[in-house]
Amino acid sequence: xxxxxGPSGTGKSTICKLLGEDPRVVFSVSATTREPRAGEVDGxxxxxxxxxxxxxxxxxxxxxxHADVYGNMYGTLRKPMEEAIxxxxxxxxxxxxxxxxxxxxxxMPGLYMFIAPPDFETLTRRxxxxxxxxxxxxxxxxHKAADEMEERxxxxxxxxxxxxxxxxxxxxxxxxxxxxxxx
Ligand code: ADP
Ligand code: 5GP
Numbered sequence: 175x176x177x178x179x180g181p182s183g184t185g186k187s188t189i190c191k192l193l194g195e196d197p198r199v200v201f202s203v204s205a206t207t208r209e210p211r212a213g214e215v216d217g218x219x220x221x222x223x224x225x226x227x228x229x230x231x232x233x234x235x236x237x238x239x240h241a242d243v244y245g246n247m248y249g250t251l252r253k254p255m256e257e258a259i260x261x262x263x264x265x266x267x268x269x270x271x272x273x274x275x276x277x278x279x280x281x282m283p284g285l286y287m288f289i290a291p292p293d294f295e296t297l298t299r300r301x302x303x304x305x306x307x308x309x310x311x312x313x314x315x316x317h318k319a320a321d322e323m324e325e326r327x328x329x330x331x332x333x334x335x336x337x338x339x340x341x342x343x344x345x346x347x348x349x350x351x352x353x354x355x356x357x
Contacts (some may be wrong), residue, residue, distance in 0.1 A: 175284030179274035181319030183301030185335040204302035206248035
């Protein structure tokens with residue numbers, strides 16, 4: 175398991191998209207109760223499910239971990255992870271800090287990467303530039319990011335996402351994927 179975590183807006187999704195170009199990497203598609211954003215595809219970005227369905231999935235033990243993030247539920251599915259590991263693929267998990275720490279507590283073997291912004295101003299600019307948050311939610315995410323930065327020492331590596339390509343290259347080298355997008 176290659177786990178990519180960090181505060182909101184630090185570039186996790188952007189980085190994971192690039193890492194996912196490697197055929198040895200299988201991206202973990204989480205289930206969520208949040209509404210799809212423009213351009214998001216069900217089954218590719220997330221499995222978008224109702225709250226009732228999510229509760230059912232918890233009861234059926236379908237998640238390795240699940241968490242409430244800003245009022246929506248998110249969960250990592252057990253089955254695709256087990257299938258990827260059996261096939262010797264790299265299971266790429268993009269997850270918030272609570273989820274990552276849950277997996278760490280469960281002693282889920284893997285490489286734990288914390289994505290950090292170069293500085294707080296850059297994070298603010300990127301998050302507001304993404305244009306997906308209301309001013310209220312933006313404020314909440316930034317406030318939480320400051321606290322979440324303290325958790326970085328619990329990870330195997332801290333990757334500063336300044337120049338995107340450099341950050342991705344660093345993760346590829348550390349995780350043994352080597353240089354370049356494909357082998
Ligand atoms: P997260 O998944 O951690 O919430 P995103 O991947 O959505 O973060 O990135 C937040 C915004 O910052 C996006 O608009 C993305 O295009 C931009 N971004 C990500 N990494 C970089 C980078 N290295 N340089 C400039 N912009 C970036
Ligand atoms: P977004 O709604 O912006 O896609 O994601 C919000 C947060 O939920 C992000 O920090 C993202 O990493 C996190 N997230 C996505 N999938 C999961 C998951 O399966 N479990 C947990 N705990 N967090 C997740």
